[in-house]
Amino acid sequence: EERRKYRPLDEKAASEYLAMVAPLAERLGGSPQDWNIKEVGDGNMNFVYIVVGPRGSLVLKQALPYVRCVGESWAMTLERAYFEANALRKEFELVPEYVPEIFHFDHPMAVIAMRYCEPPHIILRKGLIQGIVYPRLADHMSDFTSKTLFFSSLLALDTHKHKMAAAQSYANVEMCRLTEQVIFSEPYMEAPNNRWTSPQLDEDVRALREDIELKAEIAELKARFCERTQALLHGDLHTGSIMVTETSTKVIDPEFSFYGPMGFDLGAFIANLILAYYSQDGHSATEGGREDYRGWILQTVSDFWTSFAAKFKREWDRSRDSPGDAYVPAVYNSPEVIELAQKRFMEELFCDSLGFAAAKMIRRIVGIAHVEDLESIANVDVRAKCERRALNCAKLLMKQRRKLSSIAEVLALVQSQ
Ligand code: ADP
Ligand code: SR1
Ligand code: MG
Ligand code: MG
Incomplete structure (x- = not known):
């Protein structure tokens, strides 16, 4: 007992x-x-x-x-x-x-x-800080996300199974509430939990809280997070939840898991790669150093999204003999209509992912629980510069996400800051 x-x-x-x-x-x-x-x-x-x-x-x-x-x-x-x-x-x-x-x-x-993910596995975030290339990362993470998201969604499951699975994870209320608070509310208001590099970013934080367009966007994203029961999410898919070697990738720590919008997981991974990208100036010996490495990070963002989209679509195409209840075969009965449905679905998912990625970047700079990529930059002026670029990128991503139609355009936006 x-x-x-x-x-x-x-x-x-x-x-x-x-x-x-x-x-x-x-x-x-x-x-x-x-x-x-x-x-x-x-x-x-x-x-x-x-x-x-x-x-x-x-x-x-x-x-x-x-x-x-x-x-x-x-x-x-x-x-x-x-x-x-x-x-x-x-x-x-x-x-x-x-x-x-x-x-x-x-x-x-x-x-x-x-199981212990034994050395040489390390936390991906730490590898990104050290400037280590992970050639299999995009492939592995696009596998992980495409399969976990597709097979827990109504694209693969019938309504009964989908609702039962959603009901089971739905009770993870306290963890969802924590996320709602620290990602979708506190960064846009005064809150005791908030912290930022001060005084360097004081003006940036003031502007963020007065940005009504941004507040309108975060309201929409919060509603999607709270109301969309799309698939079983990991719920905290940042680079601290991934352990890696050059050939192996292990995803740990899904305590925030719940049925929510797929873009929340995809956006988390993309956001943390972009934060790693902007932090590189703080880790290289010279300003603008680690250029090749920054290029690899962006290439990984691009490969991740492209492979995810291809693999997700492949599962969708393969499931035609025993599809879930989302797209009834008698209705989606020609290659044209299926193609159109898939195109619409992926466009919406891309837009969601960018919005959530932006929200996740913003919270890591002005809210609670910052990331080691930026926190470990000892020179506060250099750190603030990296953080400002990331913050400006995130604001643009969130506001312009509906106009961005390819991952190449996203990378161009990241590079423009
Ligand atoms: P938290 O929920 O507090 O974030 P994590 O599950 O992320 O906890 O684990 C914290 C740390 O413990 C990880 O960063 C990693 O270093 C180590 N760790 C957790 N799970 C494993 C594992 N299965 N194998 C090896 N190390 C692990
Ligand atoms: C109190 S906020 C703690 C954060 O750490 C977890 O890993 C989640 O990202 C959460 O938002
Ligand atoms: Mg963790
Ligand atoms: Mg955790």
């Missing part, structure tokens, strides 16, 4: 906990004194232990009843571990090559044990 009650772990308690869960203890091999346990959580939310034993290794992740980067003053539901476990399982079903396998989930303890 005791074992079923929630208690926060530390390294010692984690070891005792693992000793009580036979399949995990067996996986590690030897006995608890042989296990090497280290807390490595560098995210904003949870505690993560890497455990290495004589036979094997694992990662133990526990949610605490608050937001880690703020502290106990911001209470947060433990249920996020349940939604993370469910999403990891679903993603593993759809794309096992890109997701760490779950070994164990303990609901009362809010604990997940999963």
Whole structure:
């Protein structure tokens, strides 16, 4: 009975906990004194232990009843571990090559044990800061997103399955509410959570809060985020949620997972690549250095979108024998009408993705939870310059997204800032 009650772990308690869960203890091999346990959580939310034993290794992740980067003053539901476990399982079903396998989930303890993405895997954001090229990244991430989004949507599922899946993830309310607050509201108002490079960006922040066109856009995006039940999203698909080597890509941390608009995941990945692009001046020895690397980042944005669109369409075409309920074959009964439906769908998704990408960039510069790409730039004037370019790009992206008709135009806009 005791074992079923929630208690926060530390390294010692984690070891005792693992000793009580036979399949995990067996996986590690030897006995608890042989296990090497280290807390490595560098995210904003949870505690993560890497455990290495004589036979094997694992990662133990526990949610605490608050937001880690703020502290106990911001209470947060433990249920996020349940939604993370469910999403990891679903993603593993759809794309096992890109997701760490779950070994164990303990609901009362809010604990997940999963496969350790071993070194040389590192967090993508850290690789981008170091200027490392990942030649398979666009291919892998377009695989991950096209499959997870397509196969959880009404394009692949019948209405019953789609509604049931949506209902199950719909209860991740607290996490959605957090996102609504920190991405779609606080950056556009005065809020104690907000932070920016001051005084350098004071004027930029004032202008942002007075930009009524931008506020009209963010209102639309917020409504889409809150109201659109399109597909099972990862929900926090930034470059800190992706672990990489040159040949392997693993997506972790889907605790914000819910049924929402596909563009929110696509936009998250694109936004974080663009932030990495603008931060390069802060990491190169000379201003304007790392030109080749910046070129690679933009090429990756382009390859990602192009491959995503092609793979998503391929799944759609392939599913014609057993389609979901979105496009009934008797109605979509000619190549012309299918082509038109697909074209409209992809145009809307592109526009959504750009809007969400912009929103995600803005929050990382003026709101809570900044990104290491920019935060690690020690010279504040250089950092502010990078941030201003990113902010201006995001404002244009959000306002002009309906007029942008290709990824090449988006890259031109990024380069123009
Ligand atoms: P949070 O929800 O707090 O952001 P994450 O799931 O992102 O927590 O994990 C925090 C850190 O723990 C990651 O940045 C990564 O370094 C490490 N980590 C998490 N899961 C794994 C894993 N399966 N394999 C290796 N390292 C991991
Ligand atoms: C309190 S905001 C914390 C942020 O970290 C998570 O990874 C999400 O991005 C969230 O918005
Ligand atoms: Mg994380
Ligand atoms: Mg997380």
